[in-house]
Amino acid sequence: MSIQLGIIGGGVMAEAILARLIAEKTYAPEEIIVGEPHGARRDYLQKTYQVKVSPDNQEAANVSEVLLLAVKPQVLDRVLASLAGGANRPLVISILAGVSLQRIQKGFPDHAIIRAMPNTPATVGAGMTAIAANKMVEPDQLAKAKAIFSAVGNVVEVPENLMDAVTGVSGSGPAYVALMIEALADGGVLAGLPRAIAQKLALQTVLGTAQLIKDTEEHPAQIKDKVTSPGGTTIAGVAVLEKMGFRSAIIEAVRAAYRRSQELGKK
Ligand SMILES: NC(=O)C1=CN([C@@H]2O[C@H](COP(=O)(O)OP(=O)(O)OC[C@H]3O[C@@H](n4cnc5c(N)ncnc54)[C@H](OP(=O)(O)O)[C@@H]3O)[C@@H](O)[C@H]2O)C=CC1
Numbered sequence: 001m002s003i004q005l006g007i008i009g010g011g012v013m014a015e016a017i018l019a020r021l022i023a024e025k026t027y028a029p030e031e032i033i034v035g036e037p038h039g040a041r042r043d044y045l046q047k048t049y050q051v052k053v054s055p056d057n058q059e060a061a062n063v064s065e066v067l068l069l070a071v072k073p074q075v076l077d078r079v080l081a082s083l084a085g086g087a088n089r090p091l092v093i094s095i096l097a098g099v100s101l102q103r104i105q106k107g108f109p110d111h112a113i114i115r116a117m118p119n120t121p122a123t124v125g126a127g128m129t130a131i132a133a134n135k136m137v138e139p140d141q142l143a144k145a146k147a148i149f150s151a152v153g154n155v156v157e158v159p160e161n162l163m164d165a166v167t168g169v170s171g172s173g174p175a176y177v178a179l180m181i182e183a184l185a186d187g188g189v190l191a192g193l194p195r196a197i198a199q200k201l202a203l204q205t206v207l208g209t210a211q212l213i214k215d216t217e218e219h220p221a222q223i224k225d226k227v228t229s230p231g232g233t234t235i236a237g238v239a240v241l242e243k244m245g246f247r248s249a250i251i252e253a254v255r256a257a258y259r260r261s262q263e264l265g266k267k
């Protein structure tokens, strides 16, 4: 079976994507090769997912149909140097925060390149990925990239200049939501609930509310209004959230992540 997908960097996000691609049977394990310098990490990925692994990025690039760059932006130059000569096949997908198509193009001249920003819920097929393509990308290559990210969740195509904003919302967003769930459960424990029950209540409340907004297509403010009985418990809680700057804190978190993504791209 020939290698279809080469992944450079076998870290958190690479694992999230490959785990789901294999579970969805988008690719068989033997169709995936991961270039990763850390031996213990290679062993883990090979044993857990039965994918091929290599310490040699060039080997992974040479045999792959699609090359997914999944290293940290800080090591990109080293990685591009290790891939001197470019990938054997044309389609390169980069998930590096902040890094422009133009910068990837320097390592892969004349290649079709797609910049993507996925997120970790991809692991369970609930990911959100935004993609932007360079001019070399043919419709069938765009379709292939969409098929890869559709297998791990939802996909939206955006102009490249919006990718840093996407990173601030959906790329980094799972961390904010996880903090919210943790804090909601902590509040429950403070009010006397056993931890396991508080965690279950918090988790299902976040899941259920997201599902409610998605299915009804109501504005989040309408959902909030329906929960807040006059003189009731919810408005007492909402008033505290407003006083503590809850919404402002989230807006500023997105802005900070957006700016950090811009900074990571500056080189
Ligand atoms: N985590 C997330 O939620 C998301 C991450 N991203 C992007 O994905 C990329 C990876 O992030 P993440 O998975 O969190 O980071 P990780 O640090 O978990 O993964 C990066 C991997 O690359 C490996 N690596 C380091 N140097 C090289 C090299 N020269 N050649 C090949 N592999 C190398 C690292 O090995 P070692 O540990 O030994 O250094 C590590 O396993 C980043 O660019 C990030 O912006 C995008 C969307 C979401």
Ligand SMILES: O=C(O)[C@@H]1CCC=N1
Residues within 6 Å of the ligand: 097, 167, 171, 172
């Ligand atoms: O924190 C980061 O830089 C990466 C990009 C988006 C999510 N994680």
